[in-house]
Amino acid sequence: MKQTPEVKRADFLGSWERQDQMPHTELPEFAFIGRSNVGKSSLINMLCGRKSLAHTSSTPGKTQTLNLFKIDNKLQFCDLPGYGYAKVSKKQRAVFSKMISHYLQARPNLMCLFVLIDLRIEPQEIDIEFINSTGEAGIPMALIGTKSDKLNSTELQKNIEAIEQKLYEYWEELPPFFVSSSEKGIGKSEILDFINKYSKNK
Ligand SMILES: Nc1nc2c(ncn2[C@@H]2O[C@H](COP(=O)(O)OP(=O)(O)OP(=O)(O)O)[C@@H](O)[C@H]2O)c(=O)[nH]1
Ligand SMILES: [Mg+2]
Structure with missing residues (x-):
């Protein structure tokens, strides 16, 4: 019988404002990005089977730094600030955008970026643009x-x-696509299986 993957241990390592300040490690890293309030921090909690490992809020703009979590001493998750939140100042948005793009360009152990999309609404231009530029x-x-x-x-x-x-x-071929609900635990096994396989194949 196929075993359901579970995270046994998850440790919060800290928060940083710049990629070059983050601790170096050989552990494969998986990052979570998407519009503010899409559910990045909630998804990390759901995958780890923890209620408040990553801080969540019903008010967009909660995560404002690069947050690292060590998972079962074998890989890391990075919770990123959201993009496209209209209510933060233009200056602050530019700070987030720089923080995210530097992280994505320069993090040596980044294995895969999960781009989260809110399934409740029609496709958003900002998500499509982000996915396209990340792909490029x-x-x-x-x-x-x-x-x-x-x-x-x-x-x-x-x-x-x-x-x-x-x-x-x-796109001619789409990236892998998972459906999730952090409320219901939907997608947990599929996403953890993908992460496990992906980190072993690299
Ligand atoms: N119904 C439902 N609500 C969710 C789900 N995931 C997250 N939420 C809610 O959506 C809101 C935002 O969740 P967060 O996980 O803080 O979102 P985030 O993407 O980390 O947001 P920022 O850090 O502000 O960019 C919270 O009120 C969550 O309870 C889900 O799967 N289902
Ligand atoms: Mg968050």
Whole structure:
């Protein structure tokens, strides 16, 4: 019988404002990005089976730094600030954008970036642009649709197709796509399996 993957131990290592200040490690790292409030921190908690390892909030703009977590002493997760939150100042947005792009360009042990997309709404231009530029930069990527608990199966199917259709305007082949709900634990096994396989193959 196939075993369900579980995280046994997750430690918060700290928060940094710049990639070059972060501790160096050989451990493979997986990062989580997406619009503010899409559910990045909640997803990290769900994957780790913990309630408040990463700080979450119903108010967008909660995560403002690069946050590292060590997972089972064999890999790391990085919780990133969200992009595209209109209510933070232009200056602050530029700070986040620089923080994120430096991290993505320069982090030597970054294995794969998970780009989170809110499944409840139609494809957002800012997400498509981010996915396209990340793809062009050659950063390995997988997509995770979030908050699937808020939709029935027809709506879910429709919204996933709308996202895929939009991406097919630019891509011949899409990155892996996972459906998740941090509320319900949906997608946990699939995403952890992917992470385990991915870090072993590198
Ligand atoms: N229904 C539902 N709500 C969710 C889910 N994931 C996150 N949320 C809620 O969405 C809000 C934002 O979650 P966070 O995990 O803080 O989002 P984030 O992407 O880390 O946000 P920032 O750090 O502000 O960029 C919170 O109120 C969560 O409870 C989910 O799968 N289902
Ligand atoms: Mg967050």
